[in-house]
Amino acid sequence: MKKILELKSLTAGYDEKIVLKGVNLVVKENDFLGIIGPNGGGKTTLLKVILGTIKPVEGEILPDGNDRCIIGYLPQINQIDNKFPIPVKEVVLSGLMSHKKIFGRYNSENKRRADELMTQMGIIHLKNKNIGELSGGQLQRVFLCRAIIADPKLLILDEPDTYVDSNFEGELYEILHHLNSHMAIIIVSHDVGTICSHVKSIACVNETLCYHDSNVISQEQLMAYNCPIDLITHGEVPHRVLKHHK
Amino acid sequence: MNELIELFQYNFFLNAVGAAILASISCGIIGSYIVARRIVFISGGITHASFGGIGLAWYLGLNPVFGAAVFGVLSALGIEWISKKTDVRQDSVIGILWAFGMALGILFIYMTPGYAPNLMSFLFGNILTVGALDLYLLLGLCVFTIAVFFFLLRPILFVAFDEEFARTQKAPVQFLNYLLISLVALAIVLNIRVVGIILVISFLTIPQTIANMFTNSFKKMIFGSIAFGILGSFIGLLVSYRINAPSGATIIFSFVILFVIAKLVQLVMISVRRKNLA
Numbered sequence: 001m002k003k004i005l006e007l008k009s010l011t012a013g014y015d016e017k018i019v020l021k022g023v024n025l026v027v028k029e030n031d032f033l034g035i036i037g038p039n040g041g042g043k044t045t046l047l048k049v050i051l052g053t054i055k056p057v058e059g060e061i062l063p064d065g066n067d068r069c070i071i072g073y074l075p076q077i078n079q080i081d082n083k084f085p086i087p088v089k090e091v092v093l094s095g096l097m098s099h100k101k102i103f104g105r106y107n108s109e110n111k112r113r114a115d116e117l118m119t120q121m122g123i124i125h126l127k128n129k130n131i132g133e134l135s136g137g138q139l140q141r142v143f144l145c146r147a148i149i150a151d152p153k154l155l156i157l158d159e160p161d162t163y164v165d166s167n168f169e170g171e172l173y174e175i176l177h178h179l180n181s182h183m184a185i186i187i188v189s190h191d192v193g194t195i196c197s198h199v200k201s202i203a204c205v206n207e208t209l210c211y212h213d214s215n216v217i218s219q220e221q222l223m224a225y226n227c228p229i230d231l232i233t234h235g236e237v238p239h240r241v242l243k244h245h246k
Numbered sequence: 247m248n249e250l251i252e253l254f255q256y257n258f259f260l261n262a263v264g265a266a267i268l269a270s271i272s273c274g275i276i277g278s279y280i281v282a283r284r285i286v287f288i289s290g291g292i293t294h295a296s297f298g299g300i301g302l303a304w305y306l307g308l309n310p311v312f313g314a315a316v317f318g319v320l321s322a323l324g325i326e327w328i329s330k331k332t333d334v335r336q337d338s339v340i341g342i343l344w345a346f347g348m349a350l351g352i353l354f355i356y357m358t359p360g361y362a363p364n365l366m367s368f369l370f371g372n373i374l375t376v377g378a379l380d381l382y383l384l385l386g387l388c389v390f391t392i393a394v395f396f397f398l399l400r401p402i403l404f405v406a407f408d409e410e411f412a413r414t415q416k417a418p419v420q421f422l423n424y425l426l427i428s429l430v431a432l433a434i435v436l437n438i439r440v441v442g443i444i445l446v447i448s449f450l451t452i453p454q455t456i457a458n459m460f461t462n463s464f465k466k467m468i469f470g471s472i473a474f475g476i477l478g479s480f481i482g483l484l485v486s487y488r489i490n491a492p493s494g495a496t497i498i499f500s501f502v503i504l505f506v507i508a509k510l511v512q513l514v515m516i517s518v519r520r521k522n523l524a
Binding site: 015051053071073075081084085086087091093094097098100102103106130132133146150 | 414421
C-alpha cells in the first residue's frame, strides 16, 4: 500500500522544552491508527507537527511542505468559541479553504457538496442555525463535515468522543469505518477501550512513539511501551478490555 | 421641525452628520469583527496607546491624527506579534501599553511650550468641530474597510472562528491577522476625533452587541450595527445641540438607551415565542 506520510527520527517541542523525541511513524493508505497516551505525553504536539502548525526541531516529515497531502482535521470541541456568529453551512464550507486562493469565491458546486455531506450526517435541517444552538453531538457532526469536505487523504480526529453521548459515539465509528475505505484515519482518544475495538493499529505516545501493529494490546505491553494508562474504561459496568474481543 | 432644517444649513452640522455616518459605517464593520473575535480589551489597549502618538505629534508640531495612527498601528502589530511569538501573557502586555501610552501622551503635552490644547477634546472628542481633512480620512477608511470585507469576508470569518483549523488548511492566517489588527487600529484612531479616546470603544461594541441580539449572522450583524450606529449618533448629536452638552457623551448615552430598549424588546420576543410554543 502507498505511504502517504512518514515521520523520520523526529524531535518536537516548544521553545526550549522538548516534548517528543525520536519519533518514527509511517502512515499508509487505509490505515486506521489510534493514538493513546497519558496527558502531557505529547499526543497534541504530535498532531500539530503532522498538521504542520508547528515545525519539528529535528528530523523530517515526508512528503515535505506543499507536497503533503490534504489533511482533514477535527479539533477538540472545547477549543471552539461556540458563541461566534457563524452558521453551520459556513463552518462546513470553511473546510475548503485549502482549495481556495485568498480571493477565491465559493461556487454552487461547493455548496451542493456541503449540502450532500450535511444530509449524510443528518444535520441538513440545522444548516442555517448558528453553531451556538447545537448540542455537542451535532457540533461534532458539523466539524466532521468540515474535516472531510475537501476529500482529504488523511483524516485526523482529536478526541472526538468527548462531550458526546454514547449514541453518537457508536454512529461516529460507523461513519469512520465507511470513510476508512478511501482515507487513512488517525484518532486520538482517552477512551482506550473503545478505540481499541475499532482501529487497526495503535501508537502509544509518551515522550516518544511506540508503534503497535494490532488493535489488541495488553497491560504488560503498555508498560513495556512506557505508556502508563489503565485499560479500565468507564461504562455502565466497570470492566477491563480483554485481549481477545472478537 | 423648522429648527432641524435650519440646523442643516450650518456647515459644522453637515460635517458632524457626515462624520457620524462614516464613523457608524467603519465602526459597524470593524466593531463586528472585534466583538465576534472577543478582542475588545485589545482594542481598548490600542486606543489608549495611541494617545502617546497624539502627544508626541503635538510636541513635534505635527498633525495629532498622524501620530496617533503610527502609535496605534505599531502597538496593534506589537500586541499581535508578542502574543504569538513569545509566552508573555497577552492581557498583561495590553495593560502595560494602555497605561504607558497615556503617560507618554500627557508628558509630551505638558512639555509642549505655549498654548496647551484642551485635553478634554482628545479624551471625549467633539463631533461638532470635525473638519474636511477628518472627513476625507474617514471616507478613505470606509472605502478601504468595505473593500477588504467585501473581497475577504469568508477567509476573515473562517480564520477568526477557528485559527488553528485555518492554519492546517494553509490559509494566510498571519497576513489576515496583521491586516485586520491594523484596520482595527486605524478605525480607532480616525474615530477618536469623533467621540474621543475614552468613548470610542462604545462605538465599536454597543451597536454590535445590539445587532447581535437579533441575528447570529456576521453579515447581518455588520449591517445592523451600522444602522444602530447611525440612529444612536443622530439622536446623540441632536441632544448635544439641544442641551449644549459634549457630543461624545450624549452619543454614548443614546447608545446605552438603545441597548436597554433592545434588551427589553428581545425579552418580550422570547416570552411571546415561549407562549406560542406552549
